């Protein structure tokens with residue numbers, strides 16, 4: 360067993376409080392989106408580089424290569440990345456001490472050190488990537504998203520700022536928090552889970568499900584009251600993710616997200632219910648029974664044999680609605696080739712499954728959602 364807690368964690372109410380506590384100034388480079396800078400950081404003396412000058416969606420290898428070219432011209436001491444998973448994942452690579460491009464950096468065994476200080480502050484409540492060292496980029500030429508863990512990708516400081524959630528669009532909140540739920544549920548069941556990851560995962564699962572029930576009961580406005588709870592829950596799931604990789608839901612989502620340009624959180628949320636229903640059908644007495652129990656308690660399900668994962672599916676349909684796979688452009692004939700591609704490209708994640716998923720199981724997941 361191995362468990363590490365790496366970046367120092369900080370929480371602030373506002374960007375101003377964060378900037379003062381960390382002494383942000385002219386020797387810092389803020390890497391963020393233009394709209395976030397205009398909304399929260401107008402008064403900052405720090406240099407700034409905008410993600411949206413390179414990329415308008417999730418990062419591709421081509422876009423990050425352009426970022427690397429630009430950032431290597433700049434002179435600064437700390438990279439302060441403020442944004443969603445795309446921005447934070449890019450920043451981990453931008454802070455490395457290397458002249459290589461993304462293809463070179465993603466080669467096996469390549470582990471550069473860090474060139475500058477690194478502070479990561481999430482503006483969504485999902486990926487938890489402020490506390491992981493993994494960067495996930497889309498490689499369109501290969502047709503899949505690929506993640507790599509960089510030893511130097513861990514930030515010096517991860518900073519949770521409540522204010523950053525104050526303007527979050529509902530769909531971004533919904534899919535990012537659902538991704539945090541997927542992290543916690545997948546890692547809780549992973550063969551390499553430990554009592555430490557269990558603790559963080561279970562706390563995150565309970566907190567997010569309780570938040571979702573509050574949304575159903577009180578409406579979407581309640582999210583602002585719960586901002587700190589969501590930030591902490593996704594951070595806790597991220598701490599687990601920094602120690603144990605996610606599994607089959609992410610494996611299927613990685614390929615689907617790349618093939619149909621679906622944001623990461625939306626893709627993982629899509630595949631969570633059918634994968635967990637397979638797990639629960641195959642091995643209901645194992646550790647998944649503990650997740651089933653928590654769902655039963657938080658969702659206040661009757662003890663009448665209701666399948667907790669059917670109930671979770673129904674809750675997600677209300678809080679994080681999605682489309683059918685055909686509406687994303689997937690065809691019936693894609694089912695077999697997609698399942699084969701997942702097995703071919705995502706073994707890094709598939710080995711973390713609760714129980715093995717066969718190509719037939721994976722094909723069934725797609726069919727379930729068509």
Ligand SMILES: [Fe+2]
Pocket residue numbers: 486538539541542609623627
């Ligand atoms: Fe994820």
